[in-house]
Amino acid sequence: MIRRETIASASRSSAVLAVIAVLLVGLFCVVVILELGYSGPRPIDVDRWIRVAEEAGATNVVSSIYLGARLFDTILEVLVFAVATLGVRFYLGTRGYKEVVQSIPESNVVRVGAAVLLPPVLLLGIYVVAYGHLSPGGGFAGGVIAASGLLLAAIALGTERINARLRPAVLHGFEWGVLLAILTLATLPAPLSMPLLSDPLPSGRMGSLVSGGSIPLYNAMIGVKVFLSSWVIAKHFVDHRGEI
Amino acid sequence: MELVLLPLIRFAIGALSMGVGRRSRFLAVLAHLCDAALLARIALLLARGTALDATLGGWADRVGIGFSGDLIGLPIAALIWGLAVAVSLHTWKDELRAYFYVLLHFLIGAAYAMVFTEDLFNAYVILELLTLASFLLVGYERKPRQIWASLRYLFLCSVGMSLFLLGIAVVYYHTGTLNLSALAAHVARAPAAPWIPLAAALLVGGVAVKAGIFLFSLWLPAAHARAMPAVSALLSGVVIKMGVVELFRLAGVFPLDLTFTVLGAATGLLGMLYALQTYDMKKLLAFSTLSQIGYLLIGFGAGSQASRLGALDYAVAHGLFKALLFLAVGQAVACVGSPDLRALTLNRRTIPRGTRIAIAVGILGIVGIPPFAGFAAKAVLESGVHSLFVHAMVALISVGTAASFSKLLPLLSVRSAARCRGATVSAYAWLGGGIALFLPLSATLVPRSILSASWHWPAYLEAGLALALGYGIHRILRGRSFRLPQRVFRVEEGTLAVVAGVLIVFSLLRFA
Amino acid sequence: MGAFHGVTIAIVLFGIGVLGLVIRKDLVIKLLALGLTNSATILCLVSLDSRTPGAAPILVPGVEAIVDPLPQAIVLSAIVINFAILALALVFVMLLVERYHTTDSARIERETNAEEETWS
Numbered sequence: 001m002i003r004r005e006t007i008a009s010a011s012r013s014s015a016v017l018a019v020i021a022v023l024l025v026g027l028f029c030v031v032v033i034l035e036l037g038y039s040g041p042r043p044i045d046v047d048r049w050i051r052v053a054e055e056a057g058a059t060n061v062v063s064s065i066y067l068g069a070r071l072f073d074t075i076l077e078v079l080v081f082a083v084a085t086l087g088v089r090f091y092l093g094t095r096g097y098k099e100v101v102q103s104i105p106e107s108n109v110v111r112v113g114a115a116v117l118l119p120p121v122l123l124l125g126i127y128v129v130a131y132g133h134l135s136p137g138g139g140f141a142g143g144v145i146a147a148s149g150l151l152l153a154a155i156a157l158g159t160e161r162i163n164a165r166l167r168p169a170v171l172h173g174f175e176w177g178v179l180l181a182i183l184t185l186a187t188l189p190a191p192l193s194m195p196l197l198s199d200p201l202p203s204g205r206m207g208s209l210v211s212g213g214s215i216p217l218y219n220a221m222i223g224v225k226v227f228l229s230s231w232v233i234a235k236h237f238v239d240h241r242g243e244i
Numbered sequence: 245m246e247l248v249l250l251p252l253i254r255f256a257i258g259a260l261s262m263g264v265g266r267r268s269r270f271l272a273v274l275a276h277l278c279d280a281a282l283l284a285r286i287a288l289l290l291a292r293g294t295a296l297d298a299t300l301g302g303w304a305d306r307v308g309i310g311f312s313g314d315l316i317g318l319p320i321a322a323l324i325w326g327l328a329v330a331v332s333l334h335t336w337k338d339e340l341r342a343y344f345y346v347l348l349h350f351l352i353g354a355a356y357a358m359v360f361t362e363d364l365f366n367a368y369v370i371l372e373l374l375t376l377a378s379f380l381l382v383g384y385e386r387k388p389r390q391i392w393a394s395l396r397y398l399f400l401c402s403v404g405m406s407l408f409l410l411g412i413a414v415v416y417y418h419t420g421t422l423n424l425s426a427l428a429a430h431v432a433r434a435p436a437a438p439w440i441p442l443a444a445a446l447l448v449g450g451v452a453v454k455a456g457i458f459l460f461s462l463w464l465p466a467a468h469a470r471a472m473p474a475v476s477a478l479l480s481g482v483v484i485k486m487g488v489v490e491l492f493r494l495a496g497v498f499p500l501d502l503t504f505t506v507l508g509a510a511t512g513l514l515g516m517l518y519a520l521q522t523y524d525m526k527k528l529l530a531f532s533t534l535s536q537i538g539y540l541l542i543g544f545g546a547g548s549q550a551s552r553l554g555a556l557d558y559a560v561a562h563g564l565f566k567a568l569l570f571l572a573v574g575q576a577v578a579c580v581g582s583p584d585l586r587a588l589t590l591n592r593r594t595i596p597r598g599t600r601i602a603i604a605v606g607i608l609g610i611v612g613i614p615p616f617a618g619f620a621a622k623a624v625l626e627s628g629v630h631s632l633f634v635h636a637m638v639a640l641i642s643v644g645t646a647a648s649f650s651k652l653l654p655l656l657s658v659r660s661a662a663r664c665r666g667a668t669v670s671a672y673a674w675l676g677g678g679i680a681l682f683l684p685l686s687a688t689l690v691p692r693s694i695l696s697a698s699w700h701w702p703a704y705l706e707a708g709l710a711l712a713l714g715y716g717i718h719r720i721l722r723g724r725s726f727r728l729p730q731r732v733f734r735v736e737e738g739t740l741a742v743v744a745g746v747l748i749v750f751s752l753l754r755f756a
Numbered sequence: 757m758g759a760f761h762g763v764t765i766a767i768v769l770f771g772i773g774v775l776g777l778v779i780r781k782d783l784v785i786k787l788l789a790l791g792l793t794n795s796a797t798i799l800c801l802v803s804l805d806s807r808t809p810g811a812a813p814i815l816v817p818g819v820e821a822i823v824d825p826l827p828q829a830i831v832l833s834a835i836v837i838n839f840a841i842l843a844l845a846l847v848f849v850m851l852l853v854e855r856y857h858t859t860d861s862a863r864i865e866r867e868t869n870a871e872e873e874t875w876s
Binding site (some may be wrong): 028053135140 | 850
């Protein structure tokens with residue numbers, strides 16, 4: 001009798017909560033939409049951005065912003081990514097498995113197909129990273145593309161095979177080494193008597209592959225870091241599937 | 245340039261710690277020394293009057309991220325450094341893994357960056373880094389209680405930061421800039437513009453989730469109470485202050501005086517009421533943090549230079565004595581085995597003498613006994629406040645604080661029999677020294693005129709009365725206990741409270 | 757006018773995400789709702805600064821009307837941060853579900869508070 005009453009009162013209070021929630025959140029949405037003051041697209045100063053792009057030496061204006069003018073934000077963001085990897089590895093990586101989770105047995109077509117498709121996907125990732133300052137893409141996108149390719153290959157072929165090639169300790173060292181390299185490049189302008197986080201390398205001819213000063217370097221380093229981190233995160237999740 | 249070197253060096257040392265492994269605590273010492281040198285240099289430059297405002301990377305003003313070193317930044321940066329050293333000292337013998345130190349360095353580096361940044365989106369990314377690093381630190385010991393508390397912390401902070409990002413979207417759409425000084429110019433030019441209340445409400449509401457304001461930060465009691473003592477000290481001392489610093493900076497852009505006064509009064513009183521009814525000593529400290537943030541907001545909302553300086557001073561002072569209290573009470577709880585007041589009182593002989601002295605010093609600070617840190621900062625704050633209502637609020641919070649902390653008095657009154665573990669006296673000495681020396685240190689920052697105006701007999705009278713009244717209330721309440729609703733600290737109610745809070749701030753700005 | 761519809765949808769999705777976080781008890785649904793909230797914020801950012809005869813901000817010769825590139829840089833960072841938050845939140849949800857063998861947040865709340873009931 002008491003148990004039923006407790007359950008009844010619990011569902012009554014959660015009904016009250018639901019009603020209050022709908023009213024409150026609804027009011028919030030209405031207020032935001034009405035008060036936003038949207039009146040058409042903003043006039044933007046195209047010349048300012050063209051000048052920024054020319055100063056950075058990259059035709060992709062967004063690259064010249066997040067790897068040029070707002071480099072600090074990007075460094076912090078790479079750190080956020082590194083912290084995420086750290087957390088995933090700390091909680092999921094150090095526990096013993098109760099049983100080894102077998103990879104799902106796939107047909108030969110899937111296995112051979114994955115092995116054949118992996119190099120083109122990695123190549124696509126490298127292309128997106130390398131041309132990040134000339135067309136949409138950059139370090140983050142390219143790194144995730146390459147990591148997804150590796151992840152799909154891992155699901156099809158089994159993570160043990162991939163782990164045998166890419167040993168976790170080596171990956172760990174690479175990851176943190178690349179992070180240090182990024183921070184070093186950021187502070188490199190200081191001994192050269194330039195302001196920190198600016199671009200110490202000469203920008204070449206705009207529109208060519210070798211242009212943009214340090215932007216392609218940053219793209220490459222971020223690409224490697226994102227690739228390794230995403231792979232580590234995905235690998236830990238894949239290894240822990242089916243444990244509940 | 246030195247300003248951005250501070251966080252960058254911390255981040256680099258954090259990355260290095262991963263490779264160094266077991267010897268990370270020595271690398272941390274190197275980090276503290278580098279920071280001290282840089283901070284001293286920054287202080288010297290500021291004293292000489294050199295302007296430290298710059299856009300990072302040498303880019304143009306409207307394009308890059310602006311950093312500025314000013315009077316708000318430097319004392320808080322010193323507080324961050326002091327607490328980093330205290331945590332290092334406290335955990336010296338604990339054999340913590342390199343993972344802890346990496347997170348610590350990233351957190352401290354992000355805090356340094358937060359203190360100096362003038363850019364809204366930079367603030368967003370820094371706050372997210374702070375959230376993730378502190379979230380992982382709260383769950384460091386992997387106890388399920390901590391995991392659940394920090395998951396709730398992550399949920400609420402993420403919603404808050406989404407609100408902040410919405411505010412950034414609105415601001416950027418209407419003004420085309422993310423720089424706080426440029427924004428202040430825009431708002432000053434057209435103070436009645438229709439987008440300002442919404443943008444300000446979203447920005448303030450988003451940051452308030454991290455700043456420890458009662459309605460918004462309902463994750464705080466659980467997260468601060470259940471984390472390990474060093475992490476709680478960092479959370480209460482550093483992470484909360486980062487939200488408060490951003491609020492202070494937003495106050496320079498939007499007209500937030502009334503909002504701060506209302507929010508400050510609410511969090512001061514509600515935090516105090518919850519502190520009075522709890523028997524869990526770590527929760528007591530957490531609720532008291534909520535309440536003390538009320539001082540900061542009220543001080544800043546009062547608007548005068550003296551009250552703002554006082555609020556800043558109090559932020560630093562609170563960081564010091566709250567960290568000391570968390571470390572000391574945390575060790576007492578570890579010795580006794582339970583944070584319950586009744587268990588602590590029964591077993592008070594096992595608490596080492598150093599810990600009890602540290603608790604006593606912390607209480608002296610927080611309760612506002614002259615000439616220690618709490619009293620000094622509060623005096624400066626009150627000298628700038630002219631409204632009777634605000635004075636009454638401050639007095640009420642002081643009374644409540646005294647009443648809550650009187651609960652700890654029985655712990656101090658006995659000679660200890662067994663020694664539990666006395667290895668962390670150095671951390672207590674470091675922080676206690678900071679509290680004792682607070683007055684001469686703050687004299688360098690506060691102008692002489694304000695300082696001498698604040699040390700009037702009303703300040704002493706008020707402090708004494710508050711203490712007496714507080715102790716009296718404690719004696720009256722000792723027999724009876726009352727309970728306030730604990731349901732509000734769940735994720736569901738917490739999120740709704742944030743939404744409600746944003747609507748309240750919006751109404752204050754729009755209709756008042 | 758299309759952009760305003762985009763903004764309205766974004767705010768409504770934000771509201772739905774917050775509602776999902778509050779009303780549903782299942783931890784995984786809460787996680788999904790959080791992801792929805794974050795994505796809705798990004799949608800709002802993108803919609804606010806979109807324009808109809810617009811081109812990507814790549815300086816190809818002959819392109820005049822480029823879109824504002826700064827919000828795109830902001831969105832890039834925001835997406836990465838949202839990914840990191842979801843990954844870590846998922847890890848903690850996994851830990852909790854393994855320990856308590858349930859995804860019901862109310863039960864986890866009760867069991868976590870059980871030992872603290874005597875103190876608070």
